[in-house]
Structures are given as C-alpha cells and as structure tokens.
Amino acid sequence: MASIKDVAAQAGVSVATVSRVLNSHPSVSPDARARVLAAVDALGYRPNAVARSLRTDQTRTLGLVISDVLNPYFTALARSVEEEARALGYSVIIGNADERPEQQDHHVRTLLDRRIDGLLVSPADGESPLLLDVARTGTPMVFVDRWIPGVDIPVVRADGHRAIQDLVAHLHALGHRRLAIIAGPAATTTGNERVEAFGEAMRAHGLALPDAYIGQGDFQADSGRRATEHFLSLPEPPEIVFAADNLMALGALDAIRARGLRVPEDIGIAAFDDIPWFVHTGPPITAIAQPTGDLGRAAVRALVDIVEGRPPQSVTLPATLVVRSSCGERTSTPGSNE
Amino acid sequence: MASIKDVAAQAGVSVATVSRVLNSHPSVSPDARARVLAAVDALGYRPNAVARSLRTDQTRTLGLVISDVLNPYFTALARSVEEEARALGYSVIIGNADERPEQQDHHVRTLLDRRIDGLLVSPADGESPLLLDVARTGTPMVFVDRWIPGVDIPVVRADGHRAIQDLVAHLHALGHRRLAIIAGPAATTTGNERVEAFGEAMRAHGLALPDAYIGQGDFQADSGRRATEHFLSLPEPPEIVFAADNLMALGALDAIRARGLRVPEDIGIAAFDDIPWFVHTGPPITAIAQPTGDLGRAAVRALVDIVEGRPPQSVTLPATLVVRSSCGERTSTPGSNE
C-alpha cells in the first residue's frame, strides 16, 4: 500500500508538504497542492490511520461496551451511537460483554490498548475495579443506561420512575393486585432501580411486594423463564409478571406458554424496554419505552465534549408507558368485546 | 500512560529487553525477566497497540461490515463472529451499513485506513466498485451471507433451496395455491436466489408465480408493509405471503393487522430467517432457519486462514424449515382443535 513517501516522490515534493496538503494547512502553494492531489489520486493513496494515531495521540475512535448484542434495546442504542459519532467525525468500536463482567473487562482492556479517545460503557456489574481504575486515570468516559454509583462520571440514562408509576396505576385500575417483578442483576443500577420504583409505586396503591414476588433475573431470556416458572408454581401465583427487560419478558412468555396458560386471561405480562416485536407478540405486550435514539446521541455528545475539552453533561430522559393488551383490558366492563 | 521506555528505566534494562520479555522471546535471563515483569506490574503498563501495529504491520483485528444491526439475523451473526475471532486472538470492528451502499463503502474505507488484517462483508449491493477494488489489491476478504458474483473471494453462506422446496411442499399440502413472495433487493444475491428458488419450487408443484405476486422489498420492515398492502389490494390476494427476511415479515404482519385481517385464517405468513421472537408472535411464524452460529464461525475461520497464509474454504450450510402455525394447520381435517 502506498505511503506518504511514495506520494511525495511522485509529486516531487517532501513528505512535509504532502502532509500539509492532506491536513489543509494554509501554507502550501497552489501548484504544489495540485501536484500532491494528483499524486494521491494516481496512487490511490489513503493515509495510514495507525501511523497518524501514533503521532497525534488520538484515534478519533470511541469505544462502546454494551451488555448484550442480542438484546434489541442495546442494538438500537449502538446504532444511534454509531450514527451520532459518525456525524461528529468519530468511529465506534463495539464490544459485546454478553452480561459477563470478565468479558466486559476484556473489551475495555483491548479498547484501551488501541488508545480509543473515549469510552462509552453500560457496566455489566456495579463493581468493576478495572472500570474504576480507568475512570481514575482520566480516560474520557461516559456511562450509558447503567452506571457505577459513587464515581464522578457523566451518566446518560432513562428514568423509569414515572413510567413505572403509570404502569402500576394502569395495572391497579385493571383490577390487578398481585404483581410480581423479574429483577435484573442486583449488581446493575437499572436492575435495582426498577425493583425499587416498582415496590414504591405499589406501596402508593396500598399494595405489598412480597419477596416471593421478586424474581432474580440476569437480563437474559432464560432467567425470565426460570423466574416465571417459579412464580407459576407458587400456591398463589401473581396476576401480572413485570420483567425488567425485554429478553426476560420473552422468557416469561415462553414459560407461560409451556404451561399451556393464556396471556392475559391467566396471567398478564409487562416489560421494561419497548421493541418492535412487542407489537406482534400474542398478545401485544404492554411496555415501558426508552427514548433509545436520544439516549445514544446524548451519550456520544457528552463523551465527545469530554474528549474535546468541553464540560460534559449528565442527561436523564423520561421513559414512557405504552399500554397494549398483555395485562388485560376493560375488565371492569366484562363481556365487552371490541 | 506509561510507555516501554518507562518500564525499561524502572527495570534498569533496555527497551529491547522489555520487548523481548513481553513477546516471550527465549533469550532473556530469568533475572531480567523478573525485573521487567515487576516494573510492568508496578507501572500498570500495557503495550500501545497502535505503535505495535505500525511496526509489525498487523493489527490482529478483523473488520465486519453487516447490512443492518437492527436485524436480529445479523446481530446473531456478529455475535458468533466476534466470539470465534476472540478465540483465535483477533478483535472485531463492526460497521453497520444500514443497507446503504455508500455507508457500507464508508465503513470499508475507514476499516482499511485502520489497516485491519482482514474483512468480512455481507455486501449491501452486488456491485460496489470499492469492494471489487479491495478484493483486487489482495486484502484478505471473505463474503458472508451475501456475495458479489464473479469475484474470486471465498463465500460463507446458507443454502435455502432445499428449505424453500420444503416450505412450498408444506404450503401445497396445506391446500394453498396462491403464494406470494416479498423479495429482497435485486442487487443482493440472497435477494434473487430466494425468489428463484421459490418460483422453481412452485413450478415443481404445477403452480405459477405471477409478477403481481412478487413484491419488491429492501429487507426492511417498511418495504414488507408496502408490498403486503399491495398484495391485499389485489382483486385476488394471495393466500400466503413469504417474506425473504425477518424484518419484512414483521412489516407484512403490520400491514395485515392494520387491515383487521387474521393470520392464518385470512392470510398466511412465512419468513426467511428464524429468530427467537417468531415463537411468540401471534401466531408463531413458520420460518426458514439459518445456522447462524456456524456461519459466523466458518466465516472467521476462512478469513483467518487467508490472513495467516493458509488456503481458505468457501462454505455452504443448509437452511432448514421450521413449521409453526402462521400458514394454518391441518385444514384437511377441519374442526380439529388441540
């Protein structure tokens, strides 16, 4: 592959001049510029980003470590992140943690070895010593969706409190009293937050959230399945299962179907995270929608702010309830069909 | 960030010795090795991958350009690609083309600028001059899922012929005669192949595939919606709509639901690509499943073979029909329920 030296030779100038033309430095004569451009064209020259990065100590690359590529929520996030980054002149390298802390750390390390300019991460656990360390060394970093408490790093996320209140109100109005939740890993902030908000909202309606109605999940479908099976085997199973993410809702649906039960007649389902498929499940699933696109864009902007030396901003955007039919409807006027 | 010089100074040796220790070169005394290792530890030193790549002319990184991150088929593919690559000591940079050739080219170019060791592509179009050029310059490259005909590049893909025959046989046995297909872009190999196989299989059953029953799609949900609306407005609408990918099937479902029609009673649906959600749609969707994991792994192995100077192998794996209930069942014995 042609290097800057080849271009210089072909154009009859020094490498310095070639570099100046490429970086649109003002002091280059029109004549020299034209000859360089011609040479670049003739040789199909493209600057070696590796060499450039070594010299300038910047890669114009952002790292994004997401918890799970198979989760539509995170791919939607990844897409908006990449889009905004591209618009700002950055590339994005995505690392998939598969909800495993050690795989997350692996990615963080390789990303750092590649000297990315900044890191966007949605921590798989709330404790990663590596991440803490990275934060301390001053690598530009922003948390998205999940975060590690007590570290001074901007966080871009959706706040589900209000939407969860709306959900509980909706369920209560539908006549449901026994509400269960499948929680995310205790080590994640979103995992805890959603359980707390749910419990709080229930208390506001005079309902209790017994421990038996709190299932431990890990944001993966399988755990949703197991938690739901457990709920269904209870002497008094819940009327509604609320999954703290979309994959666990999928698992819950599996478990319910495996038992031959119907949704919402026998048991209702709701989920955190809205995804296109929820419109088409049988029945369509009531969900809490996050403004994924805005989240991704805000996260990139915050990170680039840090990278380029501007003060960054934490951002919290509201999530919203999307009512569908998976928890039943109009039970107060029974018999009304259509 | 500490560099190799700092380590050398701290350990009281030269940078050459540090480098030897790091690359486990045999001729280093146990004493020197210990001192270097201690210094590495004390300083938290990590080699600069950028500098190393510049010198060795290899990045141990593979580029993967996929057509659409929001398509579960491709994220499943991306996941297995990353996994296998990691196992072989490579990282993967994913570029999302969003089915747009110019965005695909953008990613190919930046990937090349970063001097990735090899490129895995599922071309968004069948013509990209850039891709042809890259192939000609000898950059290690493998096509996955889709390919560009007439270029001497290994292809790793699933063959749907047999599964499509099975599907048509299944539909025929169910009594369906008017079968329509929503095709992918004519510029993609998979797009064409699926239509041809479908037409062929129909002919084998003495059925015709009229032009009006061939909808033009682009592998995105919206196009599936539009094509289906068109089908439904025909004087004699089809009994079955077969979508050439999962997103267009989603769109088809949308369109059908919007008209207030039922699946499969009023019209049936089938799709190429099987994804976890198809189990839970209303009704569960009959689909053709690709061995995504095997595809991704085989693609990485073929690419790494080229990179490391071994002869690569094209791989074709069979897709298989997964029958569910979206096309109806047992219509020959009406009334049978359960």
Place this chain on the structure above:
DNA sequence: ATCATCCGTGTAATCGATTCCACGGCTCGT
C-alpha cells in the same frame, strides 16, 4: 537601497513499539 517579515518548503525529531546487528563474557572442545 536595506532590513524586517512572511511565505513556501525541506530536514529532521518524534510517537512507541519490534528487531537486526554487534559486542562482551562464558562454556566447551581439542
């Protein structure tokens, strides 16, 4: 006419690694 300034350009240092080559000290064979 003279000197300061500025402009376009080239030379060379530099980024952080790897690796060839040379060198000094040992071991071993004869």
Place this chain on the structure above:
DNA sequence: ACGAGCCGTGGAATCGATTACACGGATGAT
C-alpha cells in the same frame, strides 16, 4: 590454553505519519 560458538544484552534503524525549526527568496516599509 585458545578459538569457536552461544547467550544475554543494548544500540539503533524502522514503520508512516505530524510538526518544530531553519532557510532562501520575495515583498514591503522606510
């Protein structure tokens, strides 16, 4: 005891870019 060969080590070149500095020629001010 002496030379050959090996081993551990360091010096320095190198990868492909950017950029500080120097330099010669032209311009402009006085």
